[in-house]
Amino acid sequence: MTEHEHDRRPWIGRIGPEQAEGELAEAYRSIGGGLPLARIIEIHTLHPQSMLDHYALYRTSMYGPSPLSRAEREAIAGSGFRAGPGHGLAPGDDGR
Numbered sequence: 001m002t003e004h005e006h007d008r009r010p011w012i013g014r015i016g017p018e019q020a021e022g023e024l025a026e027a028y029r030s031i032g033g034g035l036p037l038a039r040i041i042e043i044h045t046l047h048p049q050s051m052l053d054h055y056a057l058y059r060t061s062m063y064g065p066s067p068l069s070r071a072e073r074e075a076i077a078g079s080g081f082r083a084g085p086g087h088g089l090a091p092g093d094d095g096r
Contacts, residue, residue, distance in 0.1 A: 015045040024048045
């Protein structure tokens, strides 16, 4: 990705755990307990309930009962990570 292509990517603001108050601070405590979260989860900080819902979907997809093995689920997540910024599930997956 060239520097100019990077500049054209959409940017969604977020509120970090250190600035969070009220419902968002509680959501951060509930989800991460102080641990770093993936950016794909943190983009929901402007709407804490959607952050909680997205995290619940992630937990179910990765750790809930499934016909896919844990390794298969990780491979799917990894393919999203390799697809480009913002597509993976790993903390800091967009390089910011």
